[in-house]
Amino acid sequence: xxxxxxxxxxxxxxxxxxxxxxxxxxxxxxxxxxxxxxxxxxxxxxxxxxxxxxxxxxxxxxxxxxxxxxxxxxxxxxxxxxxxxxxxxxxxxxxxxxxxxxxxxxxxxxxxxxxxxxxxxxxxxxxxxxxxxxxxxxxxxxxxxxxxxxxxxxxxxxxxxxxxxxxxxxxxxxxxxxxxxxxxxxxxxxxxxxxxxxxxxxxxxxxxxxxxxxxxxxxxxxxxxxxxxxxxxxxxxxxxxxxxxxxxxxxxxxxxxxxxxxxxxxxxxxxxxxxxxxxxxxxxxxxxxxxxxxxxxxxxxxxxxxxxxxxxxxxxxxxxxxxxxxxxxxxxxx
Amino acid sequence: xxxxxxxxxxxxxxxxxxxxxxxxxxxxxxxxxxxxxxxxxxxxxxxxxxxxxxxxxxxxxxxxxxxxxxxxxxxxxxxxxxxxxxxxxxxxxxxxxxxxxxxxxxxxxxxxxxxxxxxxxxxxxxxxxxxxxxxxxxxxxxxxxxxxxxxxxxxxxxxxx
Numbered sequence: 001x002x003x004x005x006x007x008x009x010x011x012x013x014x015x016x017x018x019x020x021x022x023x024x025x026x027x028x029x030x031x032x033x034x035x036x037x038x039x040x041x042x043x044x045x046x047x048x049x050x051x052x053x054x055x056x057x058x059x060x061x062x063x064x065x066x067x068x069x070x071x072x073x074x075x076x077x078x079x080x081x082x083x084x085x086x087x088x089x090x091x092x093x094x095x096x097x098x099x100x101x102x103x104x105x106x107x108x109x110x111x112x113x114x115x116x117x118x119x120x121x122x123x124x125x126x127x128x129x130x131x132x133x134x135x136x137x138x139x140x141x142x143x144x145x146x147x148x149x150x151x152x153x154x155x156x157x158x159x160x161x162x163x164x165x166x167x168x169x170x171x172x173x174x175x176x177x178x179x180x181x182x183x184x185x186x187x188x189x190x191x192x193x194x195x196x197x198x199x200x201x202x203x204x205x206x207x208x209x210x211x212x213x214x215x216x217x218x219x220x221x222x223x224x225x226x227x228x229x230x231x232x233x234x235x236x237x238x239x240x241x242x243x244x245x246x247x248x249x250x251x252x253x254x255x256x257x258x259x260x261x262x263x264x265x266x267x268x269x270x271x272x273x274x275x276x277x278x279x280x281x282x283x284x285x286x287x288x289x290x291x292x293x294x295x296x297x298x299x300x301x302x303x304x305x306x307x308x309x310x311x312x313x314x315x316x317x318x319x320x321x322x323x324x325x326x327x328x329x330x331x332x333x334x
Numbered sequence: 335x336x337x338x339x340x341x342x343x344x345x346x347x348x349x350x351x352x353x354x355x356x357x358x359x360x361x362x363x364x365x366x367x368x369x370x371x372x373x374x375x376x377x378x379x380x381x382x383x384x385x386x387x388x389x390x391x392x393x394x395x396x397x398x399x400x401x402x403x404x405x406x407x408x409x410x411x412x413x414x415x416x417x418x419x420x421x422x423x424x425x426x427x428x429x430x431x432x433x434x435x436x437x438x439x440x441x442x443x444x445x446x447x448x449x450x451x452x453x454x455x456x457x458x459x460x461x462x463x464x465x466x467x468x469x470x471x472x473x474x475x476x477x478x479x480x481x482x483x484x485x486x487x488x489x490x491x492x493x494x495x
Binding site: 041176 | 429431443450
């Protein structure tokens with residue numbers, strides 16, 4: 001019932017096709033069709049590991065009379081999700097001109113709590129206060145989604161105990177440390193009926209009853225009894241479930257992931273077609289350094305052979321990062 | 335201790351080239367490309383898509399050691415184009431395909447949000463939405479309403495321009 005043959009006829013020629021089955025503030029569930037598994041998996045890998053976000057990276061502890069060790073608290077602070085809205089305008093500290101960090105490449109947060117009452121006190125992410133100049137008012141603010149409005153618990157204080165510290169949140173990617181991962185989890189699934197036999201399902205008596213069908217099983221044709229194995233079959237439908245940790249909206253993770261992978265590919269095109277670019281900066285450089293919208297790196301014209309696809313990521317000033325052009329059909333991808 | 339910095343997984347070192355081509359002299363029309371600071375994300379993607387190209391006779395990648403962030407990609411072509419051209423061609427196709435995916439995603443997302451608003455109109459939910467452009471450049475959209483919301487009327491399409 002979910003598939004209509006009519007809905008498919010424009011899908012064949014167009015390249016990747018997306019169907020979103022759920023989209024809210026926490027997750028986006030979608031199906032990717034007409035793509036091959038390496039294409040789908042690269043997107044998954046990039047969304048997991050290479051989307052820049054912001055997380056606490058340096059902690060200066062002024063006083064800590066709690067029972068927890070300084071480094072223990074510092075580690076907990078690092079794992080608190082911070083709002084990454086506008087992180088694309090934040091520089092990587094290593095690319096910044098400043099000495100160690102500044103407001104162009106970091107967000108400063110302070111935490112000062114003392115238990116003055118007679119009962120133990122909880123210190124949570126809500127008590128982290130961003131201070132100083134920021135790129136926008138939400139960048140670096142701790143993500144608070146629980147119904148009490150406190151955010152993740154950092155530590156507890158007994159009466160008269162005190163914690164006072166200063167945190168520097170920096171931009172980074174999850175390849176360096178998982179604290180920069182924007183996604184809490186990414187579900188990735190294909191071939192729910194295991195028709196391709198990529199899985200060898202362990203079972204005690206009967207795999208059918210012991211392995212309940214996935215929610216996507218009804219989206220695909222069940223295998224017919226006695227049907228011969230199709231040796232040429234390849235996976236063509238991929239089911240994603242992108243769940244955010246709160247720092248980026250779930251759809252933002254997908255669009256950012258696409259952007260990052262395009263930047264990676266475009267960087268290679270640039271290197272391969274540039275010839276001998278003399279005087280180029282050869283030193284260490286962050287993945288997306290110099291490729292922001294305001295720096296003329298020249299990607300927008302260096303590859304544009306395909307139809308109306310003038311710029312792969314939105315040089316056209318459209319509201320989406322993918323430009324407004326839709327007349328892709330020059331026949332690049334099949 | 336002596337563990338390398340983790341940013342060395344993705345930051346090019348001093349003087350390092352992102353990608354370097356070495357022609358393989360023992361095989362005709364064959365080159366090795368060494369990509370620094372890359373992993374399976376790029377390696378598998380490129381190798382698999384190169385293999386689909388009719389002008390490419392051989393394509394494969396390897397990561398010599400799991401601790402060393404380098405991808406070696408070997409490409410042999412049929413002689414109509416050289417391996418570098420084949421690689422650039424595939425790269426351009428992939429950038430375009432991901433761009434297409436992004437636009438497709440944005441479009442479907444806008445529609446999903448539109449459909450979710452439909453709940454406010456008394457519909458429980460739309461089962462599925464599909465959107466496209468007709469020959470006249472007009473936008474069309476089909477919304478499959480869930481059966482219950484139609485009082486057992488079955489699947490119905492609704493056309494909105």
